[in-house]
Amino acid sequence: MSRPVLILRPAPGDAATARRLSAAGLQPVCLPLFAVAPLVWKPPTAGAHDALLLTSANAVRHAGAGLEACRDLPVVAVGQATADAAGAAGLDVVAVGEGDAVAALALAKASGWNRIVRLTGRERTLLEDVADIIVYASEPLVPLAGTLDVARGAVVLLHSTRAARHFVGLVERDGVSRADVRLAVISGAVEAAAGEGWAAIAVAETPDDAALVAVAATLAIDR
Structure with a gap:
């Protein structure tokens, strides 16, 4: 079973990440939380x-x-x-x-x-x-209440500390339990910004999108 992977980064970066995820056989879901x-x-x-x-x-x-x-x-x-x-x-x-x-x-x-x-x-x-x-x-975007329900059971990609803080605030708003969400983060600093209590959290080997997708794959596929 493969879990969906939630992409929070703004366009056009979200499309590039989605292509990488699709090439890896994963299911991308784009939910940009920022607009540039x-x-x-x-x-x-x-x-x-x-x-x-x-x-x-x-x-x-x-x-x-x-x-x-x-x-x-x-x-x-x-x-x-x-x-x-x-x-x-x-x-x-x-x-x-x-x-x-x-x-x-x-x-x-x-x-x-x-x-x-x-x-x-x-x-x-x-x-x-x-x-x-x-x-x-x-600029941060604020989706409608309940939108972050899509994160339940998914792997969420976090490309920055700012994205981590914004995401945390939204899942708390929508009552999504951290225990139901897996995180793939681009660096140790982003991991710290996200905090604890998640179902799983993995840090990319290098701070780039390709490495983040690679570590997301380890969380998305249940063996």
Whole structure:
């Protein structure tokens, strides 16, 4: 028996995760709890920075015409999905991390860049010695009462600490017992944000979507 796997991340990331789950023979259920929207922003001053750090593909998707001002900067991407989005937008990706923002920053500095700018979301983890330019926001969605009943007996994917906290609040609102829900989380920090009492919880080996889907498969199939 295979349990359904609930995807909470916003579009278009939810569709990419759904494809991975389907390819693994699992049943994806999309229930986005956030909606991503662009914000008005001012491009960086020419010559003020020596590298562009990208820690989310959403920054590329929602930057709009202002992205043209960043084309001369070498790009360090947090992971392959972000690198692919940057490359498709015509940016010069010179280094790709393994999904961790702090490690990606260290990679940039190891390459000799010290005047780093990041296009990022309003809700983000602050990084030392990085100039942040906010280009998008991820707004929480509140589904109708009872919607989270779909989590009963399912495996729920948690891609961020913010998603974990929002999900916890909604299952408590809808009276869903943690003992009826299995969690696959992208990192130890997300595990801590989700708290205890779940039927099962498993942490991805690396902080990326592919690893999260792989660990979800171990929870979704009852043997």
